[in-house]
Amino acid sequence: MIEVKHLVKSYGKLRVLDDISLTINQGERVAIIGPSGSGKSTFLRCLNCMEDPTSGEIIFKGVNIADMHVDINIHRRHIGMVFQQFNLFNNKTVIENIMLAPVYVGNQARRKAIRHNLYVRLANIFSKNKKPFLKVESKADIKNTAKENAHTLLKRIGLDEKADVYPSTLSGGQKQRIAIVRSLAMNPDVMLFDEPTSALDPEMVGEVLNVIKELADDGMTMVIVTHEMAFAREVATRLLFLDGGHVLEDTDPKEFFDHPKTDRAKEFLSKVL
Amino acid sequence: MGNFSVKVEKFWEIFYEYRGYTRVVTGLKNTLIIAVLGLLIGIVIGTLIATVRVTPKYKTLPKVLNGICSFYVGLFRGTPVVVQLLVTYYVMLPLMGINIPPLNVCVLVFGLNSGAYVSEIMRGGIMSVDPGQLEAGRAVGLSFPVTMLKIVVPQAVKNILPTLGNEFITLIKETSVVSFVGAADLYVAFNYFGTNSYEFMVPYLVMALIYIVLVMLIALGVRLMERSLRKSDRS
Ligand SMILES: Nc1ncnc2c1ncn2[C@@H]1O[C@H](COP(=O)(O)OP(=O)(O)O)[C@@H](O)[C@H]1O
Ligand SMILES: [Mg+2]
Numbered sequence: 001m002i003e004v005k006h007l008v009k010s011y012g013k014l015r016v017l018d019d020i021s022l023t024i025n026q027g028e029r030v031a032i033i034g035p036s037g038s039g040k041s042t043f044l045r046c047l048n049c050m051e052d053p054t055s056g057e058i059i060f061k062g063v064n065i066a067d068m069h070v071d072i073n074i075h076r077r078h079i080g081m082v083f084q085q086f087n088l089f090n091n092k093t094v095i096e097n098i099m100l101a102p103v104y105v106g107n108q109a110r111r112k113a114i115r116h117n118l119y120v121r122l123a124n125i126f127s128k129n130k131k132p133f134l135k136v137e138s139k140a141d142i143k144n145t146a147k148e149n150a151h152t153l154l155k156r157i158g159l160d161e162k163a164d165v166y167p168s169t170l171s172g173g174q175k176q177r178i179a180i181v182r183s184l185a186m187n188p189d190v191m192l193f194d195e196p197t198s199a200l201d202p203e204m205v206g207e208v209l210n211v212i213k214e215l216a217d218d219g220m221t222m223v224i225v226t227h228e229m230a231f232a233r234e235v236a237t238r239l240l241f242l243d244g245g246h247v248l249e250d251t252d253p254k255e256f257f258d259h260p261k262t263d264r265a266k267e268f269l270s271k272v273l
Numbered sequence: 274m275g276n277f278s279v280k281v282e283k284f285w286e287i288f289y290e291y292r293g294y295t296r297v298v299t300g301l302k303n304t305l306i307i308a309v310l311g312l313l314i315g316i317v318i319g320t321l322i323a324t325v326r327v328t329p330k331y332k333t334l335p336k337v338l339n340g341i342c343s344f345y346v347g348l349f350r351g352t353p354v355v356v357q358l359l360v361t362y363y364v365m366l367p368l369m370g371i372n373i374p375p376l377n378v379c380v381l382v383f384g385l386n387s388g389a390y391v392s393e394i395m396r397g398g399i400m401s402v403d404p405g406q407l408e409a410g411r412a413v414g415l416s417f418p419v420t421m422l423k424i425v426v427p428q429a430v431k432n433i434l435p436t437l438g439n440e441f442i443t444l445i446k447e448t449s450v451v452s453f454v455g456a457a458d459l460y461v462a463f464n465y466f467g468t469n470s471y472e473f474m475v476p477y478l479v480m481a482l483i484y485i486v487l488v489m490l491i492a493l494g495v496r497l498m499e500r501s502l503r504k505s506d507r508s
Binding site: 091 | 408414416
């Protein structure tokens, strides 16, 4: 699903990611672990080009999205991303947070369909074989569909009663669960998580991990940077150990925790376990 | 102060019997038109400039636009508004062969002028918004301008509302120079009182009073708006 080819990312002289190549397949749940500063976040953020790779390719569904000429926004809509700091839109209510992107994209498609139909109408005057018109959904329909979908998602995480409040009134755990369904509202093909529980109070970690687990059970492809070793071991199907901008181990999680191969990994595990 | 009542009587005579109040109303109207439209134009220009100035500058177009905007801001913040008025009205417009009424020129110049100030205010406001907000918008596939418009700028505006209110108050006060190009503001109205009664004390006092009341009303309006906007922090 995502193919990373010779990915390099440098900040000035600092080479944060040093020639990484790997493929993430549909249905895989990849956990990324490694010491702080090893490039985990940078790697994850390169996958949807939130950071532009210095060189190399990110092939997502056959398109090299690292190419500056592709419209990255179209592709990002199929890649969900969840941040450590939640980043809910502060000026929008919970349900507006979830509906914003779907409604925007729906309206954009609507405008495009209207433009298309205009050309078709013109073309049909001059040509014998009449082309069909595209269906134009009404603005209200777009909004209602998005709203229904948002309520369904909120019910799934048990937060439907918070639909009309602003994010500042929510707990960290609630914010992060809503951030997750905000991404899901776009029906992404893959979800990226950057330490989704690191900014949470301990008693809220569980509720967020449970939502991610449910997603995993539904077969969602995901890449998750985490410090929750037990979670990585239980939920991930594959584990990447990053250090100094290199993938030092790319293996089965249980294998990694029970029999780490590299000295760096052994050292790291002895510190965190 | 015995002759103070005489002064008031003279003022009242012109104000009421010679229908001086129509001049005051016109002056007040023009002052408000220039300040309100000037601020609106300023907000539009300022938001555009601020957006250009916070846009990442890898490509040529943002670089060039940024250069133009810096020049613009430098120009309008580096000269007094009277000078801008005079140069526009007596130099630029005649050179371009354009003939428009003084009031429109004032709206234009005050708009351009406040655009430069608002852009700096707005830039500060935008930078005060958590960068995570922009990231989240971009991550769900919204473009940079759309994310700015729907997410970042509304939060920036909320942060800078008191400062924008001050900018409006500054504008109101600065419009008192528009008579330099022949626009009829409050000063022109009350000056008419003075020159016709040879008595400037009361007219100018009343003028000062009107300005003070205006400014206090705006300050109150800003406070009320702030309070209602703050609802999105609680609710
Ligand atoms: N925007 C940036 N500018 C300069 N250096 C950065 C930037 N982002 C990250 N880095 C550096 O890149 C390295 C890797 O960072 P990061 O990917 O955040 O590590 P991790 O997520 O594994 O802790 C760190 O040394 C960090 O200081
Ligand atoms: Mg990180």
